[in-house]
Amino acid sequence: MLKIKNWVFASALLLPQFFFAQYTDVINSNRPGETMSAYAVGKTVIQAEMGLYGINEKHDLLGYKGNGMGTDLTIRYGAFLEKLEFIADIQYQMENFTTPFSEYKKNDFRQTILGAKYLIYDPFKGYEKTANIYSYKANHAFKWRQLIPAVSVFAGANFTFKDNPYAFGSNTLQYKAIETTISPKIMLITQNHFGDGRWVLVGNFIADYISTDNPTYGYLLTLTRGFNDRWSGFLENQGFKSDFYSDAILRGGAAYLLSKNMQVDASISSNFKNTPSILYGGIGFSWRYDAKYKEVQLQNKKDQKEKDYQAEERKRKSKYE
Numbered sequence: 494m495l496k497i498k499n500w501v502f503a504s505a506l507l508l509p510q511f512f513f514a515q516y517t518d519v520i521n522s523n524r525p526g527e528t529m530s531a532y533a534v535g536k537t538v539i540q541a542e543m544g545l546y547g548i549n550e551k552h553d554l555l556g557y558k559g560n561g562m563g564t565d566l567t568i569r570y571g572a573f574l575e576k577l578e579f580i581a582d583i584q585y586q587m588e589n590f591t592t593p594f595s596e597y598k599k600n601d602f603r604q605t606i607l608g609a610k611y612l613i614y615d616p617f618k619g620y621e622k623t624a625n626i627y628s629y630k631a632n633h634a635f636k637w638r639q640l641i642p643a644v645s646v647f648a649g650a651n652f653t654f655k656d657n658p659y660a661f662g663s664n665t666l667q668y669k670a671i672e673t674t675i676s677p678k679i680m681l682i683t684q685n686h687f688g689d690g691r692w693v694l695v696g697n698f699i700a701d702y703i704s705t706d707n708p709t710y711g712y713l714l715t716l717t718r719g720f721n722d723r724w725s726g727f728l729e730n731q732g733f734k735s736d737f738y739s740d741a742i743l744r745g746g747a748a749y750l751l752s753k754n755m756q757v758d759a760s761i762s763s764n765f766k767n768t769p770s771i772l773y774g775g776i777g778f779s780w781r782y783d784a785k786y787k788e789v790q791l792q793n794k795k796d797q798k799e800k801d802y803q804a805e806e807r808k809r810k811s812k813y814e
Contacts, residue, residue: 608649
């Protein structure tokens with residue numbers, strides 16, 4: 494989660510802002526963690542976040558072992574408003590299981606989600622941070638404003654297809670969906686920036702599959718630290734509960750900024766139980782296309798100049814009327 498959830502936002506606050514853009518100077522990726530940041534990518538910006546991971550699983554009670562791999566892809570697109578983002582989140586997983594008596598395979602979409610996110614409150618809107626040239630201590634002191642989070646909401650739909658073995662967050666060995674379903678997913682997102690902006694805390698509070706007989710409720714908390722202009726690291730805790738499966742997962746990892754529009758990352762995840770015990774390890778890549786956003790910025794500046802020119806022209810003519 495590079496300067497991702499994002500200490501670049503804090504740096505940007507040092508500059509005057511004439512409109513409150515979600516766009517940042519460097520890519521604002523949700524990877525390598527699982528949390529969704531409160532801020533959008535920016536109007537007309539499209540972003541792809543993809544990864545490849547391996548998984549090792551063992552269930553002490555049922556006596557099976559499993560291993561496999563998966564891939565995930567998230568497409569984010571800013572449209573209509575700076576605060577609005579459309580999201581497609583797809584994950585495909587392949588696993589092989591062995592028991593004392595048999596072998597079993599799972600190959601299917603672990604999740605297919607389409608939805609949108611909207612920023613409903615930004616504590617930095619209308620706020621301009623000023624530097625105290627006489628006091629280093631004052632510039633680096635704790636600010637109570639940092640306790641006020643940016644807040645977004647996400648609403649989307651899960652598409653679960655018939656015979657999918659990963660339906661409804663299930664982690665049982667041979668459960669499959671009996672029919673194709675579309676079910677809602679909603680999320681409250683919070684994001685805080687601490688200190689000089691290098692520390693970022695993101696929270697996701699989730700209700701998933703809520704129209705089905707097997708709803709899942711959970712949370713994600715991610716703490717990100719920017720070490721320098723290129724490197725950042727994160728720790729993340731995830732918990733979720735349903736009638737089929739409940740668990741808690743701890744993740745950690747790092748991200749490296751290749752350029753202002755490209756990022757690579759690596760992470761590792763593990764849970765806290767042995768029914769089953771799960772270990773993930775993965776790498777990822779994020780890429781942003783923002784050429785059209787620059788055109789929007791230039792157009793806004795052009796419009797402002799034309800408006801100012803017309804106002805001055807009217808003022809000049811009024812002197813002679």
